[in-house]
Amino acid sequence: MTFELVFPARKPLAQIPTPLQPLQLTDTPQDKRLWIKRDDLTGAALSGNKIRKLEYVLAQALAEGADTLVTCGGLQSNHCRATALTAAAHGLGCELILRGDKPDNLDGNLLLSAMAGAAYHCYRAPDYHRNLPLLLRQTAERLKTQGKKPFIIPTGASDEIGLWGYIQAAQELAQDFMALGIQQPLVVCAAGSGGTLAGLAAGLGHFCPEAEVLGIAVCDSQAYFEQRVREDIAKAQHVYPQSGLRMPSNYCVNAEFIGPGYAKGYPALYKTIQQLAREVGVILDPVYTGKAFYGIAELMRRGAIAQRDIVFIHTGGIFGVFPEREALQL
Numbered sequence: 208m209t210f211e212l213v214f215p216a217r218k219p220l221a222q223i224p225t226p227l228q229p230l231q232l233t234d235t236p237q238d239k240r241l242w243i244k245r246d247d248l249t250g251a252a253l254s255g256n257k258i259r260k261l262e263y264v265l266a267q268a269l270a271e272g273a274d275t276l277v278t279c280g281g282l283q284s285n286h287c288r289a290t291a292l293t294a295a296a297h298g299l300g301c302e303l304i305l306r307g308d309k310p311d312n313l314d315g316n317l318l319l320s321a322m323a324g325a326a327y328h329c330y331r332a333p334d335y336h337r338n339l340p341l342l343l344r345q346t347a348e349r350l351k352t353q354g355k356k357p358f359i360i361p362t363g364a365s366d367e368i369g370l371w372g373y374i375q376a377a378q379e380l381a382q383d384f385m386a387l388g389i390q391q392p393l394v395v396c397a398a399g400s401g402g403t404l405a406g407l408a409a410g411l412g413h414f415c416p417e418a419e420v421l422g423i424a425v426c427d428s429q430a431y432f433e434q435r436v437r438e439d440i441a442k443a444q445h446v447y448p449q450s451g452l453r454m455p456s457n458y459c460v461n462a463e464f465i466g467p468g469y470a471k472g473y474p475a476l477y478k479t480i481q482q483l484a485r486e487v488g489v490i491l492d493p494v495y496t497g498k499a500f501y502g503i504a505e506l507m508r509r510g511a512i513a514q515r516d517i518v519f520i521h522t523g524g525i526f527g528v529f530p531e532r533e534a535l536q537l
């Protein structure tokens with residue numbers, strides 16, 4: 208049973224639908240069917256989960272007459288890189304507020320953002336955390352005095368607008384499940400700013416109520432993400448009262464696989480990334496998808512997963528491997 212949902216305006220950016228493929232690893236338990244949704248293939252440089260969210264964010268920015276996108280994240284933010292390339296592709300300016308010391312050499316995502324012409328400003332982590340709302344506001348004010356029309360996108364484009372990217376992805380998944388005979392699946396994604404998890408939970412609640420969603424946290428806590436998902440969906444219900452969006456209860460969060468902290472690795476993580484590269488030619492990233500995949504593989508090994516069909520959402524992040532070259536060496 209599905210219910211009509213009314214989506215907000217969307218500006219196509221992503222190469223979708225992405226493939227949903229079976230994933231055969233040497234140590235996949237015999238009683239499970241493992242699948243991978245290739246959202247790392249939503250584009251080349253403009254790739255990963257942020258592209259789906261940016262389709263709705265860009266439509267809103269253009270509707271408001273914006274000419275400059277302003278956003279924020281870590282030095283190696285996939286979201287900032289995606290925003291910079293999106294801005295370039297649409298003749299918009301882009302300014303990035305970044306967390307971390309300015310590096311001597313540009314690498315990975317930051318190299319691509321700089322190549323796309325984004326202006327970027329680096330702040331040490333404590334200053335960034337203390338002042339982020341102020342820094343965003345000041346950047347927007349400065350752009351306005353220069354005669355520009357800035358549009359601020361929050362961290363990871365995880366808000367009531369970006370959410371729709373993964374509600375739409377859930378609709379796509381429901382069709383995949385039907386085509387491939389996938390039943391009562393567990394859908395697994397990394398949770399960083401929470402928008403992917405929130406969108407999948409809300410979307411599958413509508414389009415595939417038998418599915419459950421597991422967010423594997425790469426930062427913060429289980430309680431943080433549970434509250435975050437509720438808040439973002441409540442905000443979307445408020446901002447889009449005619450959408451028909453309902454509050455889901457089909458999701459849970461696991462925060463056991465963060466390791467030493469956000470973007471900080473551990474040996475089992477690097478081993479998992481190596482395993483997928485060698486056995487199936489799929490590149491996971493060390494910040495998000497590597498930890499999420501290690502997490503679900505470990506939960507399966509522990510016998511903690513009841514479902515037979517497990518669908519891992521590959522949210523992208525390939526450029527994050529390059530700055531980690533030392534840890535990833537054999």
Ligand SMILES: *Cc1c(COP(=O)(O)O)cnc(C)c1O
Binds near residue numbers: 401523
């Ligand atoms: C941002 C990101 C995530 C996390 O998505 P959120 O919606 O921020 O929780 C997962 N994987 C990759 C590669 C990302 O860049």
